[in-house]
């Protein structure tokens with residue numbers, strides 16, 4: 174049931190599609206109508222906990238975790254927060270993207286089955302996977318409203334699987350989607366502060382549309398179309414890092430951009 178969820182942000186709650194898992198036509202219809210599917214507790218937590226641990230060990234090696242705290246609590250050491258461009262050019266980010274268990278999760282059988290069913294045929298998963306860390310209070314780096322097709326190119330029918338790598342309540346800055354916005358077509362993206370550096374200007378219709386998010390938990394999956402408008406919420410916690418994973422899948426015969434065949438890490442990003 175979609176309901177009033179977060180009074181501070183005015184957001185409504187994502188509809189859980191887990192009850193439709195045995196009903197492929199029902200799932201397809203919901204995806205066609207809403208531009209997204211959300212599954213509460215789809216994945217067993219164990220594999221994701223190991224990925225979280227890998228990410229945090231890597232983060233710790235690069236000195237960004239506060240000493241003396243529980244590793245899995247992901248407490249930031251503090252100090253100057255890099256812009257998202259600088260972060261994506263950092264050795265920490267490169268190491269993060271090379272992690273074996275994180276990369277292997279892209280071929281999780283549930284993702285293959287789900288996307289294969291929804292797209293009615295063989296699918297391929299992009300190499301350009303993202304293991305993301307967002308920093309507390311770093312509002313200038315919050316991901317602005319955009320459509321993934323702007324960055325991913327290739328087939329518009331490409332789906333992003335966004336997976337919180339740890340519980341992610343609203344204050345940690347989860348993802349929000351605009352219901353039905355994939356029907357708006359491909360919109361212009363203009364320079365904007367925040368991750369990616371470009372975004373869609375917020376018209377009244379976009380601002381007043383039905384934005385949805387939730388208090389994500391480990392094991393949840395948010396899946397959305399390449400044209401679905403989405404954005405991150407601010408990480409307003411005093412000191413906690415937000416960890417999330419992104420995998421992208423499409424029909425295997427559809428066009429794919431070269432960049433999707435490579436790692437997301439580019440050493441020459443500008444700060």
Ligand SMILES: O=C(O)CCC(=O)C(=O)O
Pocket residue numbers: 305307315316321333335348368403404405417419
């Ligand atoms: O997690 C974020 O801040 C951005 C994620 C995003 O935009 C995506 O998965 O397409």
